[in-house]
Structure formats: structure tokens, C-alpha cells
Amino acid sequence: MAVYTDVPPEELEAFLSTYELGRLRAFKGIAEGVENSNFLLQTEAGSFILTLYEKRVNPDDLPFFIGLMQHLANRGIDCPQPVRNRDGVALGRLAGRPALIATFLLGTSVRRPSVANCAALGTALAGLHQAGADFTAFSRVNALSVVGWRPLYEQAESRADTVAPGLAALIADELSVLEPGWPVGLPAGVIHADLFPDNVFFTDDRLSGLIDFYFACNDTLAYDVAICLNAWCFEADGAYNQTKGRALLAGYQAVRPLSPAEIAALPMLCRGAALRFLLTRLVDWLNVPPGALVRPHDPREYLRKLRFHRSVESVRDYGVDA
Amino acid sequence: MAVYTDVPPEELEAFLSTYELGRLRAFKGIAEGVENSNFLLQTEAGSFILTLYEKRVNPDDLPFFIGLMQHLANRGIDCPQPVRNRDGVALGRLAGRPALIATFLLGTSVRRPSVANCAALGTALAGLHQAGADFTAFSRVNALSVVGWRPLYEQAESRADTVAPGLAALIADELSVLEPGWPVGLPAGVIHADLFPDNVFFTDDRLSGLIDFYFACNDTLAYDVAICLNAWCFEADGAYNQTKGRALLAGYQAVRPLSPAEIAALPMLCRGAALRFLLTRLVDWLNVPPGALVRPHDPREYLRKLRFHRSVESVRDYGVDA
Numbered sequence: 001m002a003v004y005t006d007v008p009p010e011e012l013e014a015f016l017s018t019y020e021l022g023r024l025r026a027f028k029g030i031a032e033g034v035e036n037s038n039f040l041l042q043t044e045a046g047s048f049i050l051t052l053y054e055k056r057v058n059p060d061d062l063p064f065f066i067g068l069m070q071h072l073a074n075r076g077i078d079c080p081q082p083v084r085n086r087d088g089v090a091l092g093r094l095a096g097r098p099a100l101i102a103t104f105l106l107g108t109s110v111r112r113p114s115v116a117n118c119a120a121l122g123t124a125l126a127g128l129h130q131a132g133a134d135f136t137a138f139s140r141v142n143a144l145s146v147v148g149w150r151p152l153y154e155q156a157e158s159r160a161d162t163v164a165p166g167l168a169a170l171i172a173d174e175l176s177v178l179e180p181g182w183p184v185g186l187p188a189g190v191i192h193a194d195l196f197p198d199n200v201f202f203t204d205d206r207l208s209g210l211i212d213f214y215f216a217c218n219d220t221l222a223y224d225v226a227i228c229l230n231a232w233c234f235e236a237d238g239a240y241n242q243t244k245g246r247a248l249l250a251g252y253q254a255v256r257p258l259s260p261a262e263i264a265a266l267p268m269l270c271r272g273a274a275l276r277f278l279l280t281r282l283v284d285w286l287n288v289p290p291g292a293l294v295r296p297h298d299p300r301e302y303l304r305k306l307r308f309h310r311s312v313e314s315v316r317d318y319g320v321d322a
Numbered sequence: 323m324a325v326y327t328d329v330p331p332e333e334l335e336a337f338l339s340t341y342e343l344g345r346l347r348a349f350k351g352i353a354e355g356v357e358n359s360n361f362l363l364q365t366e367a368g369s370f371i372l373t374l375y376e377k378r379v380n381p382d383d384l385p386f387f388i389g390l391m392q393h394l395a396n397r398g399i400d401c402p403q404p405v406r407n408r409d410g411v412a413l414g415r416l417a418g419r420p421a422l423i424a425t426f427l428l429g430t431s432v433r434r435p436s437v438a439n440c441a442a443l444g445t446a447l448a449g450l451h452q453a454g455a456d457f458t459a460f461s462r463v464n465a466l467s468v469v470g471w472r473p474l475y476e477q478a479e480s481r482a483d484t485v486a487p488g489l490a491a492l493i494a495d496e497l498s499v500l501e502p503g504w505p506v507g508l509p510a511g512v513i514h515a516d517l518f519p520d521n522v523f524f525t526d527d528r529l530s531g532l533i534d535f536y537f538a539c540n541d542t543l544a545y546d547v548a549i550c551l552n553a554w555c556f557e558a559d560g561a562y563n564q565t566k567g568r569a570l571l572a573g574y575q576a577v578r579p580l581s582p583a584e585i586a587a588l589p590m591l592c593r594g595a596a597l598r599f600l601l602t603r604l605v606d607w608l609n610v611p612p613g614a615l616v617r618p619h620d621p622r623e624y625l626r627k628l629r630f631h632r633s634v635e636s637v638r639d640y641g642v643d644a
Contacts, residue, residue: 008433009430009431009432009433010433010434012430023526024430025428025429025525026426026427026428026429026430026523027430028352028353028354028362029352029353029354030350030351030352030353030362031350031351031352031353032350032351040350040352040362042428104348105348106347106348106364107347107348108331108334108346108348108349109331110331111330111331111332112332201348203345203347204345
């Protein structure tokens with residue numbers, strides 16, 4: 001749920017006049033993304049999404065995000081394509097904020113991904129990794145990889161057990177394993193890093209778009225796979241669905257086969273991915289202002305996923321041959 | 323800011339399959355209205371707004387609201403037209419709530435109405451009153467007219483002076499004038515009762531749509547004019563703009579001339595309209611949960627308007643000939 005900024009119509013008109021998009025036909029705030037204000041913008045030229053970057057986004061990262069979307073769109077990835085103004089510039093300014101107009105993607109997200117959805121997601125993720133391989137104009141460090149986890153833990157440590165008994169000790173134990181054992185030297189490149197079902201659109205079971213590149217960064221490609229196994233392949237009751245995992249991994253490998261080292265690292269990468277979302281959700285959960293309308297995601301969902309990964313004995317448990 | 327209810331995609335598909343709208347192409351929560359959840363719905367048949375009625379709307383009122391929109395649309399008023407399902411029924415049920423699909427109106431609302439906007443609004447309001455004259459299938463009492471004000475005052479009385487010194491006494495004084503002196507016997511019919519600038523769309527200065535009929539009711543027509551004078555004809559600094567008032571009233575009278583009795587009643591109706599919004603805003607303002615993301619409207623805006631109306635010496639001050 002978003003829409004934080006109110007856009008005065010006069011400012012919108014002035015902003016739009018710097019683009020070749022014709023006249024305004026409709027404009028509505030939409031609930032998409034959580035970091036920024038997003039609007040449906042309809043003009044004589046078609047439908048677009050206008051994004052105003054709010055304070056949680058570092059303006060220094062915008063050239064990376066916008067350049068990446070442009071790069072991926074140029075390579076045929078179904079993602080929002082930044083629209084340039086008459087001066088050839090995509091990043092503008094509106095209502096006192098950095099602003100971007102991008103193309104509107106058709107499709108809707110799925111709540112409970114099917115096996116076919118997981119296969120399509122795996123294929124799209126591999127395509128994204130391949131298309132991003134030569135995006136070198138900008139780079140962005142992943143602040144939410146292994147070195148970022150202990151500071152989050154320290155913010156939550158004293159109150160973690162109010163969310164689940166023993167949680168602080170479990171996270172400390174996890175960190176003691178992941179920090180020294182985190183896989184290094186695996187193939188790296190641009191990763192999406194947040195490719196949850198609500199950031200993927202389907203039209204009649206065909207994957208029609210990937211959105212929300214605002215966690216994208218340079219990191220280990222297989223870590224992106226691990227994030228998706230966490231986000232797509234667990235059932236509502238907390239059980240890992242090996243059929244979906246197998247489909248996701250097979251879909252991925254049909255485009256970009258994983259090396260033996262990447263496959264061997266999957267259990268550790270999946271533990272790390274589960275811990276990353278457990279930690280950010282835990283910090284958000286412990287810091288909800290009273291009376292807030294937006295309820296954060298339950299961190300315990302990722303605690304259950306982490307427990308599954310700790311119980312895994314072989315990569316075969318994920319649905320891939322060792 | 324709205325979007326309260328999450329719609330499971332599977333339920334949406336099942337719901338849509340009862341309509342002749344073809345396949346789903348896009349679905350996004352939008353920030354429109356404050357009482358209900360609204361979504362942009364794009365299908366093969368075009369763009370629509372899906373509304374889920376939340377608990378602040380009385381389900382018993384829905385036949386009035388939906389019947390009225392259908393009636394007005396049939397008479398050529400640019401308002402959302404309810405879409406019937408295959409069984410010929412407009413009101414459905416989705417995500418455990420009453421649900422309506424209506425046509426999507428092009429246009430955008432204005433923040434600072436121009437004189438031309440006010441003239442167009444007046445004309446549209448009179449058209450609405452005329453088109454609603456033979457809507458007799460359902461009726462709805464205005465709970466926020468004069469008999470509803472004292473209960474609101476009693477909710478706010480003890481803390482009113484924390485908002486503005488002397489406010490409780492001023493409201494009490496106003497009620498002592500309005501309750502015995504409220505105009506009766508003027509022409510009545512269906513009124514919109516909430517026709518603020520954000521409920522009116524324009525396309526290139528042409529009024530292209532009226533939305534949000536969820537305060538509509540049967541009441542004095544000239545009271546609707548008074549609500550609009552309050553909502554459209556004051557400047558940001560609190561001053562009444564007589565040129566805008568004159569334009570609104572002339573636009574209205576070009577379609578439906580006001581009787582001498584209606585004109586004579588305008589100052590009292592304007593005071594009542596100002597008090598009505600002052601009171602509801604005051605109650606909302608005093609009952610904001612701490613940390614809430616949605617800030618209510620400032621009641622003092624309507625206190626300033628009320629003070630203007632108390633100072634009026636003649637209807638000529640509004641821009642109309644006595």
C-alpha cells in the first residue's frame with residue numbers, strides 16, 4: 001500500500017508538457033510497491049506508471065535502477081520501460097521528488113503460484129540474469145546481503161523473543177554459521193533481489209512482466225534463485241513444495257544451467273535468503289507505530305522457512321539433482 | 323487514500339466469470355474515495371472501477387446508490403455506470419463484501435478550481451438535480467442534515483476548544499440559529515451532498531464526470547448548491563471568491579433557475595453546509611488513532627468559511643442578484 005505524495009494538478013500538467021505523451025486523460029494513485037508513490041497515468045499516448053521516489057530510496061541509486069530497467073527492456077525483458085522526456089532524460093522531478101514515467105505492464109500477480117507459474121518464474125529469472133550480464137554502466141552493492149544481517153539482528157535482538165520464543169538465539173546461531181560459511185566466488189551479476197509473486201505479472205498463465213526493481217543490485221546470481229525458492233515454493237501451511245521447487249529450478253536451468261558449485265551452495269543460500277527476510281520483517285514488525293494502517297508482514301513466516309532450510313540434508317530436498 | 327481489502331486473484335477470476343467482460347488484463351488498487359476499497363480493473367472489454375463496500379457503508383443503502391447511478395447514466399449524466407452481470411444484476415459479492423463494477427471515467431480532478439470550472443460545476447449540478455427528479459425507485463434520508471448536527475456537536479463538545487479557542491460556543495450558537503431557522507418547503511430531490519473538486523473530473527476544462535455518490539440522498543436541492551459554494555468558491559487563504567460564486571450560480575441557473583425563496587435561503591443553507599463539514603471534520607480530527615497514516619482534513623478550514631457566512635449581509639455577497 002503506497003501513495004504518500006499528493007500531486008498538484010498544475011504541477012502534473014507542467015511536468016507532462018516536457019514529454020511527448022499528448023494530453024492527460026486520467027490520473028489515479030495506485031497501491032503498488034511500498035517504498036514509493038505510484039500513479040496510473042493515462043494520456044493520449046497510452047497508459048503509464050508515474051513513480052515519485054520517496055525518502056526511503058537513495059537518490060544516488062536512481063541511475064542504477066532506471067538504467068537497469070532501460071537496459072533490460074532493450075533486451076526484451078518484460079519490465080517497465082522508462083520514458084524519456086523531450087530532452088532525452090528519463091529521471092525528472094515532480095512535487096519536490098525525483099520522478100519517473102514508465103510503461104504500464106498488463107497482467108496480474110498470483111497469490112498462490114501454481115507449478116506452471118513457478119516454472120515460468122524460473123525461466124524469467126534466468127533471462128533476467130542473462131540480460132543483466134552486460135549492464136555495467138552502474139553498479140549497486142547489496143546492503144541486505146550477509147554483512148547487513150548482524151546490524152539488523154542487533155536492532156531486534158532485545159525484543160526478538162516477544163515475537164517467537166528462542167528467536168534471538170536462533171538468529172545468533174544462524175549468523176554464526178552463515179557469516180563464516182557464506183558462499184563466495186560463485187557467478188555474480190545483476191539480481192532482482194525481491195522477486196516475490198506480487199512483483200510478477202501473468203496474463204492467462206503466461207508471465208507478462210517483472211516489476212519493482214528497487215532492491216536490484218550486484219550479487220551472487222544463485223542467491224536470487226534462493227530468494228525465489230523461498231518466495232514461490234512454500235505452501236500457506238509452511239511446507240516446502242518440492243514439485244514447485246523442481247519446476248522453478250528446471251525453468252531456470254533451461255535458460256542458464258547452474259554450475260555444480262552453485263547447486264551445492266543452494267541450501268546455504270536459501271538459509272541466508274530466509275534469514276534476510278526474517279530480519280527485515282522482524283525489524284519492521286517491532287517498529288510499527290501504534291494505530292498504523294499498514295500491517296507489516298509476519299516475520300514468523302520466514303522463521304518457518306528458515307527452520308525448513310536448517311533441516312535440509314541434501315540439495316535433492318529442493319527438487320534438483322546433486 | 324483507500325484500498326483496505328485484499329482481493330485473492332482466484333476469487334476475482336471467479337467473480338469476473340459471472341460478467342460478460344472477457345479476460346482480465348490488469349488489476350490495481352487505487353486511491354479513490356475514502357469509505358470503500360477501489361480497484362482499477364482492465365479486461366478485454368475496457369477499463370472499469372471495482373468497488374468493494376466496506377463497513378462504513380450501510381448495505382441497505384446500496385440499492386439507492388447503484389439505482390441512482392444507473393438512473394443518472396441512463397439520462398446522460400457523466401457518472402460511473404453500474405455494469406450488470408450475466409444475470410442482469412449489478413450488485414455482486416467479492417472478498418466477503420458487496421461489490422460493484424462500474425465504468426471508468428476519463429478526466430482528472432482540479433485542485434484549485436478556475437472560474438470556468440465553477441461555471442461548469444454549477445451547470446452539471448443543475449443537470450444532476452434535473453436528471454434525479456424522477457428517481458423514485460428508492461429514497462435515502464440525509465443523516466447529515468440539520469437533525470444530525472447536534473449529536474456530532476455533543477461528541478466533540480468537550481474537546482472542541484483544543485482545536486480552536488471558543489469553537490464549542492460558536493457551534494452551540496450556530497445550532498441555536500440553524501435548528502429553528504432551517505429552511506423548509508424548498509424544492510427537494512436527489513442531491514449529491516459531497517460534490518467536492520476531487521469528485522469531479524475535467525478533460526481540457528470540459529467537465530467529464532461526477533463520481534462518489536455515497537453521500538447522495540433526498541434533500542433540499544439548494545442545500546447541494548450551498549455545499550458546492552463552500553467547496554468550490556473559497557480561496558486557499560480562506561477568502562470567498564465572489565467571481566467564482568457568481569459563475570457557479572449562473573451556471574446552475576442556466577439549467578435550473580433558483581426560485582426567490584431558494585435564493586433568499588442561500589445564506590442560511592451555506593451556514594448549515596459549512597457547519598456540517600466543520601462538525602464531521604472536527605469529530606474525525608478528534609478521533610485520529612495515534613500513528614495513523616491518513617491525516618483527516620483540517621476542520622478549521624470550515625470554521626473560516628462558517629465565519630464568512632455569518633458575516634454575510636445579503637445574498638448579493640455570494641454573487642447572485644437578490
